[in-house]
Amino acid sequence: MSDRAAPSNRVQRINSEKKGFKPAVHWDVTVQPYFKAAFGASGLDKLSEALCRPPLINSFRLNLAKTPREIALSHLSEAPDSVDEAHANRWSGHPNVPDVISQKGTGPHVVDYQKTAGQEVIISRRAAEAVLRGAHVFVPGVMACSQDVHEGDLVAVSIAMEAPGTNGYVTRGSVIGSDLIPESTLYIGKGIAKFSRQAMFKETSGIGVEMTDRVFRLQPCHGMLPGLGMLQSLPSAVVAHVLAPLPGSQVLDMCASPGGKSTHLAQLMGDQGRVVALDRTHAKAQQIRSLAAELGLTCIEAFKMDATTALQDSGPQAPADMQPGVHVDAGQQHQSYAASSLDTGSQAMPSAKEQLRRERKDKGFPPESFEYILLDAPCSALGLRPRLSHHTTLLDLMQTARYQRKLLRVAVQLLKPGGHLVYSTCTINPGENEANVHFVLKTFDNMRLVSQQPYVAGHGLTGQYTHNDAHREDWLTPEQASLVQRFDPCSKTDTIGFFIAKFCKAL
Numbered sequence: 001m002s003d004r005a006a007p008s009n010r011v012q013r014i015n016s017e018k019k020g021f022k023p024a025v026h027w028d029v030t031v032q033p034y035f036k037a038a039f040g041a042s043g044l045d046k047l048s049e050a051l052c053r054p055p056l057i058n059s060f061r062l063n064l065a066k067t068p069r070e071i072a073l074s075h076l077s078e079a080p081d082s083v084d085e086a087h088a089n090r091w092s093g094h095p096n097v098p099d100v101i102s103q104k105g106t107g108p109h110v111v112d113y114q115k116t117a118g119q120e121v122i123i124s125r126r127a128a129e130a131v132l133r134g135a136h137v138f139v140p141g142v143m144a145c146s147q148d149v150h151e152g153d154l155v156a157v158s159i160a161m162e163a164p165g166t167n168g169y170v171t172r173g174s175v176i177g178s179d180l181i182p183e184s185t186l187y188i189g190k191g192i193a194k195f196s197r198q199a200m201f202k203e204t205s206g207i208g209v210e211m212t213d214r215v216f217r218l219q220p221c222h223g224m225l226p227g228l229g230m231l232q233s234l235p236s237a238v239v240a241h242v243l244a245p246l247p248g249s250q251v252l253d254m255c256a257s258p259g260g261k262s263t264h265l266a267q268l269m270g271d272q273g274r275v276v277a278l279d280r281t282h283a284k285a286q287q288i289r290s291l292a293a294e295l296g297l298t299c300i301e302a303f304k305m306d307a308t309t310a311l312q313d314s315g316p317q318a319p320a321d322m323q324p325g326v327h328v329d330a331g332q333q334h335q336s337y338a339a340s341s342l343d344t345g346s347q348a349m350p351s352a353k354e355q356l357r358r359e360r361k362d363k364g365f366p367p368e369s370f371e372y373i374l375l376d377a378p379c380s381a382l383g384l385r386p387r388l389s390h391h392t393t394l395l396d397l398m399q400t401a402r403y404q405r406k407l408l409r410v411a412v413q414l415l416k417p418g419g420h421l422v423y424s425t426c427t428i429n430p431g432e433n434e435a436n437v438h439f440v441l442k443t444f445d446n447m448r449l450v451s452q453q454p455y456v457a458g459h460g461l462t463g464q465y466t467h468n469d470a471h472r473e474d475w476l477t478p479e480q481a482s483l484v485q486r487f488d489p490c491s492k493t494d495t496i497g498f499f500i501a502k503f504c505k506a507l
């Protein structure tokens with residue numbers, strides 16, 4: 001008997017056993033007790049479940065210089081909505097962040113798989129995380145299919161999780177129902193197969209399953225209000241407001257790619273002043289320049305540079321591109337040099353190749369060069385959602401925190417007295433968050449925590465943790481914890497996990 005003739009038992013199991021979507025992250029054995037000490041057993045359980053769900057709030061950051069919020073909301077209210085009728089067109093402005101608008105999706109929903117007649121597609125975890133955020137299933141993410149799937153069939157979509165201790169999925173091209181394929185217990189919706197089973201595994205690109213019903217329903221936002229803003233999570237948008245650089249300021253974004261926060265800083269400055277944006281590859285620096293040009297911003301200068309080397313080794317002389325009269329136009333992607341009093345003519349603009357050569361020779365910036373610094377540090381990213389599995393070990397977390405402290409040392413030295421430093425991460429790990437704030441306050445007696453505006457999240461963690469009865473990790477005092485912002489995925493704000501601390505350097 002074929003799959004198409006006798007799928008009833010499988011359909012009944014899907015409908016009876018998986019009426020909801022309630023997975024939880026399973027942490028590495030070295031991380032579990034550490035996080036349990038930080039969040040409590042029940043708190044960690046809730047957090048582990050929340051990280052598996054997508055945030056149901058889409059946030060969009062407007063460029064208010066081009067689009068007043070009321071006009072943007074009016075325009076969006078006229079656009080078609082595909083989430084569901086009960087929440088149609090409900091874009092609204094954030095009450096505390098003036099350039100952020102948002103729309104709430106819905107879920108988790110109970111999906112009826114009866115009409116799939118037992119036909120199923122299993123996709124990789126990474127593909128599933130994208131589908132949970134609103135994407136369709138693309139062909140490379142399809143791992144297995146029912147034997148008799150045809151183009152146009154309605155299919156259930158389930159997830160193939162990696163086996164414990166490995167990064168491997170089921171073999172791509174497998175047949176569901178064979179002994180080699182364990183039955184999935186995570187179903188995330190259903191959709192229309194765009195290829196037959198045979199063609200599905202011959203194709204290398206394109207949509208394999210067009211989703212028609214999902215556990216979580218989110219409004220697609222790509223291409224929305226082109227040139228007038230960008231999709232950006234609420235915590236990421238809050239960061240620039242917390243730093244709050246004044247027009248005409250000298251600003252450094254130490255780890256800037258893809259440029260969302262750099263461009264936000266430039267917009268808050270009215271495109272007046274200088275935003276130096278660093279990242280470690282030419283491609284990332286070019287990505288920042290391209291986004292700045294797309295948004296019409298000219299005060300951003302993007303360079304290839306490892307931020308741990310951004311402090312000039314010796315000598316009082318600033319690099320040529322830091323001297324007065326020197327400016328990089330991010331829109332035109334060239335440098336223009338002001339003529340000195342001895343100049344009788346103008347210099348030719350350097351070619352792209354010459355600009356890259358100058359970047360490679362750049363030895364960093366003198367101490368106390370910047371009034372405002374943003375260090376949105378490379379991190380373990382344990383706050384991103386949805387994430388259905390994590391393989392990070394406690395040693396990984398400790399090594400990441402050590403690298404971040406290198407960046408913080410450089411940031412403090414590059415900051416002018418009276419200047420402000422904002423440190424942020426997209427992780428829930430206290431070792432990268434509260435412990436690094438403690439490190440700054442203990443190491444640099446001229447740095448102090450200051451209050452933040454807007455303050456839309458919760459307080460930080462207090463106390464300490466001892467690793468293996470040997471290494472003690474100090475977090476924050478209650479007073480210090482009240483000055484930082486920790487975005488909790490379990491809270492009503494329904495954001496990614498995120499952390500923000502703001503420091504001021506004494507005069």
